[in-house]
Structure formats: structure tokens, C-alpha cells
Amino acid sequence: MRNVNDEEKLALKKPIIDACVKSAQKNGWRDAMGILRGTLFLESEPMSLDTLAEKTGYSKTTVRSNIGYLENLGMVRRVVDPVGRPRRYKQHRYALEKDTEAMRPVVLSAAKVEIHSFLQALNQIEKDLEGHKEVAEEMSAILLKTRQFYEEMDRILHLMDRYTLKELIELLEKNKK
Helix, strand or coil, rough: CCCCHHHHHHHHHHHHHHHHHHHHCCCCCCHHHHHHHHHHHHCHHHEEEHHHHHHHCCCCCHHHHHHHHHHHHHCCCEEEEEEECCCCCCCEEECCCCHHHHHHHHHHHHHHHHHHHHHHHHHHHHHHHHHCCCHHHHHHHHHHHHHHHHHHHHHHHHHHHHHHHHHHHHHHHCCCC
């Protein structure tokens, strides 16, 4: 079997890198976070900050700060391994978190932020409409449906917090009938 060179691997990763950048932008993060996260995809071995800087074209400082943020979010994990030096010198390498249960809080957190943001906005609108009876009546049906949707989504996320992904799938498939 032929080894895949860096250029071919980058072409294979392009769709996932693009998706990671879009996800980063949607969450208000820097593009660098998406590019670094996408770069770690399809890698069988953890990568050093130097290697990530070389592959992405970012400075080591940019890589370090963005990888640190991804690590704090739980999307990337640090692997410390000795590198042919005396034991006191260790090189940190980084790998994409692939454990679905470890990644779940990250994904749920982004959804919770959006839901709570909308619920707060609805509260503010309802408060602002208190002195405008005619407008409030006109908007009440829309506000009610919107609030119902976000409250139900909040309940779903709360349930997702209580069960593992495997348990949720089993419960949903069992009750699918």
C-alpha cells in the first residue's frame, strides 16, 4: 500500500478543515482554531506545536494559544512523550479528542449557549412589549411558538446530559415504534 504524502493528505482533509472553520466561525472563534482542529483529523499520531505550525503556516505562538483553547474546550488532548532525550525533557504533542463521550459536552455547550441566548432575548422582548398592548397582541403567537421551541430544545439538551450517547440511542430506538 502506497503512503499518502502531505499534499494528498491535505486535499483529503480539505472538506473537514472547511467544516471545522465554519464551526469555529459560528462559535465566534478564530479561523485558526478550525484549521488546527481540521489539521489534526486523519492523523494517526499526535502532532507537536512545531509540526502544526509548519503544516498550517501559523506562528508557533498562534498555534500554542489556539491549541490551548481547543484543549480547554476538550476538543484536543495533550500527549506527553519522551523524545529520545533524558527523561526530564518531554515534548508535548496534540491529538484530536476522539472519545465521543468526552466530546459531547463541547457540542452540547454550544447548543445550550444558543438556546439560552434566544430565551433571554425572548424575555427581553416580552418585557419591552409590556407597555405596547397592540404590538404585544400581534406578536404573541410568534413569541409563544418561538419560546415553546427553545424550551423544548432546552429540555432535550437536559436529557442528553443525563444519558450517554449509547443509552440515548438505545432509548430512542426502543421507543421508535
